[in-house]
Amino acid sequence: MAKERKIMCDCGGILIERKMKFEEIETEAMVCPKCNFVTLTKEQADKYVKLKQLHKLIDTERKIIRIGNSMGFTLPDGLQEFGAEVGRKVKIKALSQKSFKVELIS
Ligand SMILES: [Zn+2]
Known part of the structure; x- marks a missing residue:
């Protein structure tokens, strides 16, 4: 990750980076350890979009x-x-x- 930046949650907690699963895709997200609020930074969102694209491409049946x-x-x-x-x-x-x-x- 580039520069670490603290993001404060509305509940007062500090969001931490954690692996999360969205629609079967595991990616990094910012999670509040207090209230479990989840959000994505722009970098994380870009990465998620790419990953989703990759899954769409590759998750198929093929024949040998x-x-x-x-x-x-x-x-x-x-x-x-x-x-x-x-x-x-x-x-x-x-x-x-x-x-x-x-x-x-x-
Ligand atoms: Zn919170």
């Missing part, structure tokens, strides 16, 4: 296809905006028997 002697699946073109591009290296890690994560590495 054959690519030469391997299997693969396609990625939506819009992912380029998030740094995915042909030639970029990715790290794949198993999370469970049925899920894995794909991480863009530089």
Whole structure:
């Protein structure tokens, strides 16, 4: 985070940054520890909008296809905006028997 700035809640509490879940999307927000009031700073809101966009792009069903002697699946073109591009290296890690994560590495 850039510069820390204290935001006071109407109840007198000081808002603290915390991870929150909005519509299944986990993002940072400012939360009042006293009354649980939640708000987003402009930076947090921008980040949330981007994240929401990413979820919209990627949270879909896809079919595994054959690519030469391997299997693969396609990625939506819009992912380029998030740094995915042909030639970029990715790290794949198993999370469970049925899920894995794909991480863009530089
Ligand atoms: Zn409060």
